[in-house]
Amino acid sequence: MRIIRAADCKVMPWKNGGGTTTEIAVFPEGASLSDFDWRISMAYVGADGPFSSFPGIDRTLCVLTGNGIRLAFGDGEAVMLDRATGPYFFAADRAVDGQLIGGAIDDLNVMSRRGRWQHEVQRFSSQGQQAVAIDSGLVVAFAHQGDWRANGQFLMPGDSAIVDTSPQHSLHLEGRGDLIVVKLAPAS
Structure with missing residues (x-):
């Protein structure tokens, strides 16, 4: 078993430039946003905006703090997530905008490369x-x-x-x- 301490996690800018994320673990180790097989991270979301697209990636989002977020997908689907809802799985290459519900949130993101x-x-x-x-x-x-x-x-x-x-x-x-x-x- 390996322990990853919060203080040792890497903070990096979002792919779309709209904020930062804290990388908890990635495989292969040291992989970039374009070549990881799987990735677990936390993000502070302080404003509404589009999610970065990750072609070929599946994603699960889990709200950790705050009142929640509404995911508005380009195909018309909309989902409300908060601390009481379960983790939500979706394709990370779907167009989606995040609309905060009453202020900033922190979330946990799990992403894996489809087919691998x-x-x-x-x-x-x-x-x-x-x-x-x-x-x-x-x-x-x-x-x-x-x-x-x-x-x-x-x-x-x-x-x-x-x-x-x-x-x-x-x-x-x-x-x-x-x-x-x-x-x-x-x-x-």
């Missing part, structure tokens, strides 16, 4: 224990708020734990607060 990797995102806002099986690929646990332990190691808010596939490995999570679990696997 796939991802699944779950949010836990509770107290207790959780065991996550790792069938293939890897699991990333992002501790957004509260007190969490991943396989016995303490995670501060903003820290992440990454566990790779192995028959002997699983991820045991214990704590309280807001935790997001991302499963990443090679596309079948």
